[in-house]
Amino acid sequence: MKVKEILKLEGKYHFESRLINASPKIGGKIKVSKQEIDLKSFLLGNNSDMILVRVSGESMIDKNINDGDFLIVDTLAQAKENDVVIASLNGELTVKTLIYENSKPMLEAANKKFFPIEIGEFYQFELQGVVRHVIKRI
Numbered sequence: 001m002k003v004k005e006i007l008k009l010e011g012k013y014h015f016e017s018r019l020i021n022a023s024p025k026i027g028g029k030i031k032v033s034k035q036e037i038d039l040k041s042f043l044l045g046n047n048s049d050m051i052l053v054r055v056s057g058e059s060m061i062d063k064n065i066n067d068g069d070f071l072i073v074d075t076l077a078q079a080k081e082n083d084v085v086i087a088s089l090n091g092e093l094t095v096k097t098l099i100y101e102n103s104k105p106m107l108e109a110a111n112k113k114f115f116p117i118e119i120g121e122f123y124q125f126e127l128q129g130v131v132r133h134v135i136k137r138i
Contacts, residue, residue: 097110104119
């Protein structure tokens with residue numbers, strides 16, 4: 001999966017909404033809670049170095065990341081094994097799961113059509129951030 005576009009998330013928009021507790025009641029009506037949620041705080045936390053990334057491709061479909069989705073990426077986070085990351089690999093940005101095999105980093109797709117990418121010593125490799133949220137249209 002490739003990075004198609006990167007946008008800086010700025011703190012100038014504020015969106016607050018009431019919570020609706022969804023429960024599987026047949027014939028029930030929506031009950032609006034008095035509790036409110038600030039979506040900006042929920043999605044970004046206190047981190048000012050989040051970016052919005054639009055992706056293309058199908059290599060991460062088994063993690064429910066599809067062509068055209070937007071990812072909220074934490075550029076300050078230290079990536080851990082099994083995190084979904086944005087990585088620069090030989091000058092191209094890609095979205096994959098970070099794994100380690102024999103202490104060597106690898107990038108693994110979430111689609112059986114794609115093989116894991118072993119990071120060789122001559123690769124230009126740099127982690128750019130950790131994916132925190134996926135935003136998609138339904």
